Amino acid sequence: MPYHVTLQPSGHHFQVAENEAVLDAALREKGGVLPHGCRNGACGSCMGIILSGEVVYPHGRPPGISEREQAEGKALLCQAQPRSDLVIQAREVKAGQDLPIKILPCRVERRELLAPDVMRLYLKLPNIERLQFLAGQYVDILLADGRRRSFSLANPPHADEWLELHIRQVPGGFFTDYVFNRMKDKALLRFQGPLGTFFLREDSPRPVILIGGGTGFAPLKGMVEHAFHIGLNRPLHLYWGARAKADLYLDELPRRWAEEHAQFRYTPVLSEPRPEDGWAGRTGWVHAAVAADYPDLSDYEVYMSGPPPMIDAAKAAFAARGLPAEQLFYDSFEFAPR
Ligand SMILES: Cc1cc2nc3c(=O)[nH]c(=O)nc-3n(C[C@H](O)[C@H](O)[C@H](O)COP(=O)(O)OP(=O)(O)OC[C@H]3O[C@@H](n4cnc5c(N)ncnc54)[C@H](O)[C@@H]3O)c2cc1C
Structure with a gap:
């Protein structure tokens, strides 16, 4: 019943x-x-x-x-x-409710190693298909025997010739090991999407802080490129946290955005810079850098994505700085259940 x-x-x-x-x-x-x-x-x-x-x-x-x-x-x-x-x-979100969630086949058009443990995949859909999604959403790659693995879309919706994923290799990971070691170009995959409610709230006037940990940069890239595309003129401040310089695997891209868009700022933060990095920038945990720069977050909207420990630490730190729960949006990169 x-x-x-x-x-x-x-x-x-x-x-x-x-x-x-x-x-x-x-x-x-x-x-x-x-x-x-x-x-x-x-x-x-x-x-x-x-x-x-x-x-x-x-x-x-x-x-x-x-x-x-x-x-x-x-x-x-x-x-x-x-x-x-x-x-x-429960609070509800309006945007996205009319987008059909589809199961689609796709071909791996190209693979590009962005860092020793980060691979960019370009996925091509069949010619007759198109995936409608909101910048920042994710897809589930569907594997044999019902297993699924979630990955955020890194391209904005207007640039959808390929779907772009940034995949971090998980030691011993069933799917990510395959991507790094055995996947061939033109491999076929199946996915379900678009999923999730991690997308930019366009109807808000608030300044935006975006925080990515590692491949948590992926959905934020889609959001920022979308924001530029629609001419959103709210302040956007991107923090990208990684261990060492090589882990900021597309560092030149947000640096270029900062040169080209007056409303955009970029702060990379390294937790373990190597001597050879010659790093003179911010160090420590990325959420701590945000908390130090913004002692009062009550008027901001915060979007963050990345490893669960970063998300958990940031949630607590930002609540203590006055960020209301309804102005915080996040995708925590959890593993699939066994
Ligand atoms: C909404 C969402 C979006 C995501 N987007 C991205 C993205 O854009 N880029 C990206 O790189 N990742 C992303 N992730 C994380 C990604 O889904 C996982 O890294 C991926 O599923 C790992 O798959 P795997 O088969 O290689 O690893 P698995 O085979 O699932 O796991 C590998 C190893 O990890 C450990 N492990 C497994 N489960 C757990 C657990 N619950 N707790 C602790 N350790 C565990 C075990 O040691 C296991 O052997 C996202 C996750 C979510 C939920």
């Missing part, structure tokens, strides 16, 4: 099947788009408050929600399954 779910404050409502996650049903029914990121119960982007009714997690409490949050009535909607009708308080 399906359960009836109502979202507050929008009043959108939809049906959720007995063994279905609330987010999956919401995406299917397109009543509005609930914020979401990894869809593995890890990143916390899809957290809502259960105002009435009961949910369960068939595989146990997911890592992205603490016992305390659960006790406060919060739930991770990508994993929570209803056991009664529900009323849920």
Whole structure:
């Protein structure tokens, strides 16, 4: 028997099947788009408050929600399954709700090694197909036996001859090892997308801070190029955190943006510069550099993507500097569940 779910404050409502996650049903029914990121119960982007009714997690409490949050009535909607009708308080996003989520084949048109552990893939769709997406969204590469691996789109929507991915090699990683060691040019892949709600809110007047850790630069590249394309004239300040200079694998690109666009600033931050880097720039953790430069974040919009420890540390540091939760958007690069 399906359960009836109502979202507050929008009043959108939809049906959720007995063994279905609330987010999956919401995406299917397109009543509005609930914020979401990894869809593995890890990143916390899809957290809502259960105002009435009961949910369960068939595989146990997911890592992205603490016992305390659960006790406060919060739930991770990508994993929570209803056991009664529900009323849920959740903010919704309007943009993206009309974009179809497709499963498409593609060909690896070109591979380019950007750093020892970062590969850029250019994916070509069949001629009759096009992927409509918002700058910053991601796709899931679909592998044999149902495994999927998430990667952000690094190209902006207007430059869609190829889809561009920046893939960091994970030691022992099932898919990324294949990309680095065994994948051939013209290899065929299948993916599902566009996914996620990590995209630039264009209707806001606030100045924007973008923070990327490692390949977290990928979705931010798409967003910044899109912002320039539509003539967005809000201040944009990009921070890119990496270990050493070689890990800022496209460093010349944001440096060029800073020369060409008065509203754009770029601050690279290295956590472990090597002596041969001759680095005279900022050092330390990237979120700490942002916190030092912006002691009051209450008027800013912050977009960040990269490794989960960076996201977690930044969330706490920025909340302490007055950044309201609704002005923070992030994609935490979680691993797929085993
Ligand atoms: C929304 C989103 C967007 C992303 N975008 C990008 C992107 O643009 N670029 C990019 O490089 N990456 C991105 N990622 C991360 C990327 O999806 C993973 O790096 C990728 O899935 C690794 O695949 P793999 O098969 O090589 O590794 P796996 O085979 O899945 O894992 C390899 C090893 O990692 C370790 N591991 C696995 N699971 C965990 C875990 N839960 N916790 C700790 N260690 C674990 C294990 O040691 C395992 O052997 C994104 C992730 C998300 C959720």
